[in-house]
Amino acid sequence: MSAGAAYADWIAVDWGTSRLRVWAMAADGTIRAEAASDDGMGGLARDGFEPALLKLVAPWLGSVPVPVVACGMVGSRQGWAEVPYRAVPCAPGALQPVPVATQDGRIRLFIMPGVSQAKPADVMRGEETQIAGFLVEEPGFDGILCLPGTHTKWVHISAGEIVSFQTFLTGELFRLISEESVLRHGIADEGFDQARFESAVADALSRPERLAQRLFAIRAEGVLQGLTPEAARSQLSGELIGAELAAARPYWLGQEVVVAGAPALAALYGDALQAQGVSARVLDAGPLTRIGLGRAYTTISETTA
């Protein structure tokens, strides 16, 4: 590396509500370095974004401006700069990241747009880039991509486009109920009872409207019948995922389904679908955002070359 040259040819940034992840990328797509911090969008004021980014990427910069491509909540109204949504149907691989001014001349920032849907009203920020990454790997995919997480997305993909999608608050409800509600007294932080998970999924699918009642029953079974904290955790997870599957049925019934997420969570969705007779493929979503950001970087290179 000559003096003054940057260590990164470009920088990939996944900036969500609670986490910031960055990768120093070479032009050929290899990863030279990576870093992460808890400086998520949720904890930053507008003038806090640039310092939070520089804290991680400064060692990778040089005298020539380095392109930085970011996705996620960093582009929301509460983010660094609001980047408008693109409406469905749209091709995530063709989304153009939007240039955003910075104080520091060593970086040239671009933020990915999110994707919106008018009816039913829905939005995503960050997942469009994961989907773009998935389509780099499987350009001909036609079917349903499920992205489980804090706000789980079910996405109908055809001919390289997002046709429609639907978001469920399942992950956030799990966290709030297990950590903040009266149920927290009887729910383990870890441990899992697979049989109880699967029976809760089946229960919830058959009587999805009983969710709020069955949640309290977890508490009552702990008090009266000695339900273990591990079993309670599995029961809660199964009730919530089962209720989600009941509502998302038009998405998965008779479709080709891929679940891409953190491995343990994605496996749960895969198991729950399997019990409904759907053989979903389960992928680790880890690399997808970075690959999608790489796809977006090529669109910058093309337009600014």
Add this chain to the structure above:
Amino acid sequence: MSAGAAYADWIAVDWGTSRLRVWAMAADGTIRAEAASDDGMGGLARDGFEPALLKLVAPWLGSVPVPVVACGMVGSRQGWAEVPYRAVPCAPGALQPVPVATQDGRIRLFIMPGVSQAKPADVMRGEETQIAGFLVEEPGFDGILCLPGTHTKWVHISAGEIVSFQTFLTGELFRLISEESVLRHGIADEGFDQARFESAVADALSRPERLAQRLFAIRAEGVLQGLTPEAARSQLSGELIGAELAAARPYWLGQEVVVAGAPALAALYGDALQAQGVSARVLDAGPLTRIGLGRAYTTISETTA
């Protein structure tokens, strides 16, 4: 009042998770004084209960021990002393409060048992005393009593007994989602849009399984379509109460229903039921606990006279 005589003939105590309320009662049932504090069960260690109570009631004590009758979470495993549940069917008006030892000889403490149900597993602590109070007022009631709140109870009452009941986490979900989830950005603390509430109730009743999806739609409609924070609050309330009504349908369909709660919340339940063709009577639950404690006090007087 002669020197050394207590100001209260007995003391009524409603001790929940977050609040402590006390009344200085005369033998003839009139209220001589009342007080309250935020020393709920949730914030107290086992040895903190007696000082928290004395802080409020000390001025009402004298040289002769005063009976104190308490109900609510004070009798739970995390409370002052655990008082076992009585199983349904049981007559709330015949529940015997259980004597509990105190350090201070100026009080003679009794705590009400809660009520449990084996299948579906369910528990109550505090509501049994509200129900006892309700039955003092309406001893011949045969039908359904709905007690909306943090943990809403639907109770089937016949011949002076609790036949069965079911608890819903609705109030707690409303608080967690409106204050702690991603929806908090777009939900008002106050204000209400009655038409939107009623349409959300109807929506939720017709497709109750879609709850987790519709919750996120509230966020998306705020971002995309300018849903006002007041409308979002009403929508969330309607979605949750509608989903509860869908699950509680066997309780209210074709039954005589009384809703007893805080007036604004009870009115919402009354409106939601009215839209389903059920003319529920709506009562202020305010006095019921105290009246139920009065009923329990008479059972002590009878047994210890």
